[in-house]
Amino acid sequence: LKKLSRMALLTAVAMLLSWLEGLFLPSLVVPGVKFGLANIVTLVALSLFTWKEAILISVSRVVLSAFLFGNLFSMLYALAGAVVSLCGMALLLRTERFSLFGVSAAGGFLHNLAELAVAAVAVQTPGLVSYLPVLTVAGTVTGLINALLAKIVLTRLRGV
Amino acid sequence: VKRADVVLILALLVVSLAFFAFLRPSGDAMTAGVYFEGRPVHSLPLAQDGVFRWEDGKNFVEVTVENGSVSVTDASCPDRDCVRTGALSRAGQSAVCLPNRVSVVLSGSAADTPDAALD
Numbered sequence: 001l002k003k004l005s006r007m008a009l010l011t012a013v014a015m016l017l018s019w020l021e022g023l024f025l026p027s028l029v030v031p032g033v034k035f036g037l038a039n040i041v042t043l044v045a046l047s048l049f050t051w052k053e054a055i056l057i058s059v060s061r062v063v064l065s066a067f068l069f070g071n072l073f074s075m076l077y078a079l080a081g082a083v084v085s086l087c088g089m090a091l092l093l094r095t096e097r098f099s100l101f102g103v104s105a106a107g108g109f110l111h112n113l114a115e116l117a118v119a120a121v122a123v124q125t126p127g128l129v130s131y132l133p134v135l136t137v138a139g140t141v142t143g144l145i146n147a148l149l150a151k152i153v154l155t156r157l158r159g160v
Numbered sequence: 161v162k163r164a165d166v167v168l169i170l171a172l173l174v175v176s177l178a179f180f181a182f183l184r185p186s187g188d189a190m191t192a193g194v195y196f197e198g199r200p201v202h203s204l205p206l207a208q209d210g211v212f213r214w215e216d217g218k219n220f221v222e223v224t225v226e227n228g229s230v231s232v233t234d235a236s237c238p239d240r241d242c243v244r245t246g247a248l249s250r251a252g253q254s255a256v257c258l259p260n261r262v263s264v265v266l267s268g269s270a271a272d273t274p275d276a277a278l279d
Binding site for chain 2: 033071092102119
């Protein structure tokens with residue numbers, strides 16, 4: 001039961017983060033580039049729970065956020081990105097060779113790769129694909145930033 | 161940070177560079193991408209005149225391609241900065257509708273002029 005409430009709490013935090021991010025950091029300067037602050041929660045969840053629980057948190061966050069603030073279209077993107085990046089991160093963590101930084105960078109990379117793949121299918125434009133390198137580099141960099149933030153959160157959490 | 165991390169991160173960047181080298185837009189196909197909250201919702205080839213209307217409830221943004229340039233011709237936002245941006249014809253140019261969180265960005269092979277994004 002304690003675990004369930006913790007997972008619910010993390011889901012709520014993740015939703016809040018993605019909402020706040022949408023409010024304050026609109027990704028308009030470079031379209032498509034987002035911080036993906038909610039990924040901090042995913043990293044924390046992956047570190048504290050198993051990957052199954054992390055995916056549950058991630059998927060409920062995406063679905064609930066889409067119902068509250070988004071639309072079906074954006075949910076499809078976010079879902080693809082979230083699931084692909086989470087699977088990749090879980091696998092990398094499992095090898096126990098990488099720290100949170102490498103894992104998160106790969107997660108950001110995969111997230112944007114998956115989102116663009118969905119976009120390319122949905123919008124049917126080859127022109128979009130040329131945008132891929134920008135997105136994957138951005139994903140890697142924001143992944144590193146998120147890892148740093150997740151690290152800080154985890155250190156604080158250990159005391160609780 | 162472990163050494164494996166550094167290798168992994170470098171590998172990711174190299175793959176991105178490879179994407180960049182292999183996925184150059186072909187020819188002079190300039191495309192206007194329409195983004196909502198940073199996610200692509202539609203794209204219009206500049207070679208072909210056409211109108212796209214993005215709608216979300218009461219909000220809308222109307223994007224028109226005409227004579228090789230693209231412009232936001234109508235929008236539901238109060239300030240209408242995006243409409244006043246006028247016609248875009250060079251890669252990297254963009255028209256942004258902040259209230260609707262919609263942006264229109266031109267991309268294409270002419271995107272190699274990096275200062276285009278700055279004007």
